[in-house]
Amino acid sequence: SDRHPRRETFRSFLVSRGGGVAARRFFWCGHFLQNTMTHPATRLDYFLDTYQFTSTATVLEVIPGTEEQKGLVTVVLDQTIFHPQGGGQPSDVGTMKASSGAAFEVTKASLDQAVGIVNHTGTFANDSTFSSGDKVDLEINGVTRAHYARLHSAGHLLDLALVQSGYNFEPSKGYHFPNSPYVEYFGSIPVNERETCKNLVQQKMDELIAADLPTRVRMVPYAQLEDVCFGSLPPNLPKGKPRRVISFGDFPGCMCGGTHVPSTKALKECPITKLKKKGKAFRISYSIKADS
Ligand SMILES: [Zn+2]
Incomplete structure (x- = not known):
């Protein structure tokens, strides 16, 4: 498939700011x-x-x-x-x-x-x-915090699994609330490919969870951002500033200001529930198992 530039996912505006802004x-x-x-x-x-x-x-x-x-x-x-x-x-x-x-x-x-x-x-x-x-x-x-961190981290995992499945869409939105969370992308997957895509992405997610990859959260200098973030940056991103990047293991990640689980195993199971064209976007809905 075509390679689209990947914009910052989910947290475009929540990246870390330096202290002391009056x-x-x-x-x-x-x-x-x-x-x-x-x-x-x-x-x-x-x-x-x-x-x-x-x-x-x-x-x-x-x-x-x-x-x-x-x-x-x-x-x-x-x-x-x-x-x-x-x-x-x-x-x-x-x-x-x-x-x-x-x-x-x-x-x-x-x-x-x-x-x-x-x-x-x-x-x-x-x-x-x-x-x-x-x-x-x-x-x-703490109960809602831990739950939200799992919901949100599952969105990152789905994003990575999608790329690993060969779909390099540009992300458009993430919604990680308890009522039917999803990630959205610009682009589409033909109707007759969706079941195959869903199974493939699910398999990748399951593998990533089983591998228990540590969640890495780090400040990345601007010069290295593109490499770390799937090879492209949003065109409107101010240059020069280091950014907070979250990734699993040594895989590429994305700029994010959210809260995350310590490793992929904490996500337990994240069933993909639905793939659906939604206006100009393509929505992949998921769920997480209840906290134990
Ligand atoms: Zn995040």
Whole structure:
């Protein structure tokens, strides 16, 4: 088949940012400028360990909820273990607690990509609140984190198995939520080839899982990125910056800011459930076995 340039899969916008990016944040309340705090980029501790479910951090700012946000409050920290929703991977949920007794339930974390700041959105218990400078204990829901890491990593594995099966499509989208996850590509596979393709890719995935390949996560200098990422880079990728790349064993990988399993064996079984033309894209749906 034709070789298409492979764009960054899944996490195009979530690649690592260097620290210290200053952000000027404006929050309007009515006609009055309420807040003009400047913060450095949030240190992303979930990059270091998928299975670190607790940590401590310092509160940089508590931003009151607007009416549009239905009263949801946003907390900004200096560092976080909360993986923000993005790249097709759901947000972590969990709690923050201060020694004052103040407690905050995080229902969603999101990354402000322009400035590298993670916004933790949720509600305080019993009208409590944090002050800037407070030390807080963070705890994410480890069950959902581990499950999301498996779901997301399975997407990477399917991607690799597809290439190993001779289909070098350009990836267009990844969706790694618990309800019918999938990866999508530009291109198509003829209807009468799909069953063969599905069986072949499934066989490759099973082999990769049985081989128990370690997941490699590393910062790759720009000059080596193309080699490491299946031989091509997205044309709009800013040049010169090292990027976080995830791969299995010594196989090529892709730029990613997500959380991953330690090795392919942790994926257990990932049955491909459906191959389907979807608009201009070709969708391959998969599932994972329940956590044991
Ligand atoms: Zn990933």
